[in-house]
Amino acid sequence: MQPYQPPIEDYRFLLGEVLNFDEAMGELGIEVDATLAEAVLEEAGRYCAERLQPINREGDEHGCSLKDGEVITPPGFAQAWHGFTEAGWTSLSAHPEFGGQGLPFILQLWLDEMLSATNMSFGLFAGLTRGAAEAIAAHARDDLKATYLPHLTSGAWTGAMALTESGAGTDLALLKTKAEPLSEDRFAVTGTKIFISSGDHDFGGNVVHLVLARLPDAPAGVKGISLFLVPKFLPDTSGGHTLRNTLSVGALEKKMGIHAQPTCVMNYDGAIGWLVGEPNRGLAAMFTMMNAERLMVGIQGLGQAGGAYSQAAAYARERLQGRSADGKRSCVPIIEHGDVRRMLLEVRSFVEGGRALAGWTALHLDRAQRHADAAERARSDALVALLTPVIKAGFTDLGFEGAVQAQQVFGGHGYIREWGMEQFVRDARIAQIYEGTNGVQAIDLVGRKLGMDDGKVVADFFARIDTDLAAAAGDVGEVAAAVGQALALLRDATAALKDADAEEASGAAVDYLRLFALVAMGWMWARMAAVPGDTPQHTAKRAVAQFYVRRILPQAEGLAAKLSAGSASLFLLPAEAF
Template identity: 70%
Template sequence: MIEYTPPVEDYRFLLNDVLDFEAAMADMGKDIDADLAAAVLEEAGKLCAQTLAPINREGDEEGSRLVDGAVRTPPGFADAYREFVAGGWAALSGDPEWGGQGLPFILQLWLDEMMSAANLSFGLFPGLTRGAAEAIADHATEELKATYLPRMVSGEWTGAMALTESGAGTDLALLKTKAVDAGDGSFAVTGQKIFISSGDHDFGGNIVHLVLARLPDAPAGVKGISLFLVPKFLPDADGEFTIRNTMSVGALEKKMGIHAQPTCVMNYDEATGWLVGEPHRGLAAMFTMMNAERLMVGIQGLGIAGAAYQQAAAYARERLQGRSADGARSPVAIIEHADVRRMLLNVRAFVEAGRALAGWTALQLDRAHGHADPQERAKADGLVALLTPVVKAAFTDFGFEGAVEAQQVFGGHGYIREWGMEQYVRDARIAQIYEGTNGVQAMDLVGRKLSMAGGKVAEEFFDLIAADLEADAQTDAAAPVAQRTATALGLLREATAGLQGAEVNALGAAAHDYLRLFALVSFGWMWTRMAAAAAGGDTLFHKSKVEMAHYFATRVLPQTEGLAASISEGEGPIMAMDAEAF
């Protein structure tokens, strides 16, 4: 069995010494101490380690199956889900108005990290439910909210998002599913959707689909799309949800990974649904879901890379091969070999910086929702908007690369299924694709996000980093990390200036490399802060934080030079070739 150790020590360090959680909460008028927060994470970690991790491998081998039109999840999944709900974990960050516990989003995001590390296929069920509930809370009628939200927030019912069609993925303007007014306040929804995660399951309870469709009078394009709530079960005369809606699972997608997760082809055949939000304004409602989901998907990359790192580090400490550097001992644990260390350090350099940056971003989201001052809320909201594509794309890119490097540490055993390393790679791969491919994220960053408030949001973020670097450079252990990060920040500012007012192709040509540059600078910022925070301590934990920061600054951060150089070349080299020459 593959063991998973929740990174609780790291969470404590971040809460107490790096992110100053209590002060951040107090600033929002909330009195939550860091010990309580860590205790919540520790309990959540136990569930992930003891209940979710043990069913992950078999979940991959067995997969979800379609039996007589209904999804059967792998052994243990339904029980685990019920345990998850009974423990109140589905409701952790949910709105108290609907029965949620209202705990800060930073705890939710780190719970998501642990769930993804333990069992990504499982984590998608509550994750998608939260996204759907959020869209309903923000856009649906009071009646729909009262009917659906209490049972979705508790996790008793689950949610699914039905957006993609075979001809309409990134470009939703092309979608064809139709909705017709039934005259009784409901609509009849007809069409086929693909890639629908958690579209069906055997956990019991209702499954609430949010379906994008067109009304008969809809204008063409994205301005003619509406959002509908289409539940698997409809209420009968007594208000019990016993009537099967006319929607069905056409097939389960056969995928590279996340085999335990039932990714459905869904057919809606005049299925009964209700409008969520205004007619033709479905995209706005959908983006409510998407933004929260995108942060969560980024965290999936982080979670898997963290789990893969743990396995690889443990293996490297135990696996005996080769000779010590001085030639005196043989065989030695492969952790002694520099190139094995390099692989492990690479993964960890991302994981721990990512965990910190996720925490910082989540605190901004908490501020955006909970701060008393509207200006502070708006500022935090801008920062979350800026960071969302970075977290989504960079965390899933580095997360996938990290899973691959951790797999490499195992040599041939990494390629064999029973060791579990190749599952991490296959599972991590989806996160680079869904909820908007990483290319779409990069375009969102350089297009929409950099131009927010005329570029001021990005500028303020860079100023904030610069101020932290300057402050932390006073600490000896952090100074070299701060200096190198400041140099990289200079490259990022220059690249940002170069994109002001750029045309679409120039933005597209820069987007991928720019996002990666942005992420590396942000990681450098977090490593600087962690090095400064750890500098006082003399435990192995603190010492290794400082060493990791130096590793990042010297061996990872230099990538920024090539990225900046590449970005400066502009669109020419990319747009030159004729389409037919590809």
């Protein structure tokens, strides 16, 4: 496997020439410029390349094990975690009040991309810890914040999210875990959860579980779910956390991929926990963590495709096979073959377009949290909410497809473990499933997000695209025109879905989300292609933009045709005939 090359040049291009990073930071009063941001990303990329990629394959082959009820992670993972925390990477975007660095979220998101490209199993420890901290910061009492947030921010402790039960997957209304009050603020949590990523490890320190459970008098359904902070270790009389709580790992799931990530069956046997947020409002509190995780998972798809692409491109430049197109040369590098170029460009056009869209979204997340104008905060928050299911589902679908395409470049070698490509495919697959399956994300987009503020949020987003396409038309007319035509199809589909019933919306949702993602990335390609300059990077951007609008964006017409066909054909076959 080739050493990982962090995409620093692309980050630099996006920060300085596409996303107007310095201007955005100035508007928010954040004293970070592109030069500092690049330096941070360079250091992050170095850590991922030098410490995390080298243990990725061994972690996959060794996997996690369970010994005397304790999880043992693969060799090198505990040491890598301690190095990661000592370098401050867990505190990158966290609030300074609890020891965080308070850096812009775009740096966090692109760090997540590099983590996913080099060691997805490892990156989950960091992402879940950050998500737990965000939920506690948003909803917990001040004493819980003071106790837990400094340790989670530093990475001395880690976090886990415990939602799923064997009989309650996506439908959380069916969950059965109970929480019995012991005192005014302490509860005994009893139940079993499955699929709990980072449920335990051997890094040392505490593991802070956020657990959904029901109080004795809770109403039925999702309106009766509360959220509890349940730590592995409880506070002792000396002010430390050394008392073992009554939660345990019942088993480790045997999985298709992310073998180095301990996915646990967790048993809570009257485990002591504290209520986070209001009683029976736990789902709303948990969604603070889930929405953060959904952006992270989308970036996992992006990172996996990017990591696989870099391996495939290097292989294609070196692998000699076949004759040149004119038949005059034999044993040419396979990068000269049209079909190999097609596969590589399909992956690259997603990775670079997705990276730009993720960066734009991350800047709006900072606006939603830090802008001085409340109306601007609300506007950006709505845009992030709109794009969250698009990034989660669109990026993970395209990320898996990209990993498969990159594997295909290797031919038979891609199927053999030593080249590392089959691990990309196996690891990428989970991102389409967890944190809400991609079908659920699509239904969320169509059923909830399109209707925000009576459709004004999505209309605002489309208007932003219109403005940028008009500005780009004079420089890259073909690109802007093609994206404009696809946007028109997306607008028509949006209008058609406005009054759709649940059956129609469900049948259309996945195709609609993919159409939305393709147009949104086309918008980014128009912006990137319109950047003036004659460096190799500028030339490459314009070339890939041409490929995107000629070979990828035409999918929009097929998706629009599928959407206009309606859902009737989905229900012609009786259920018993399947």
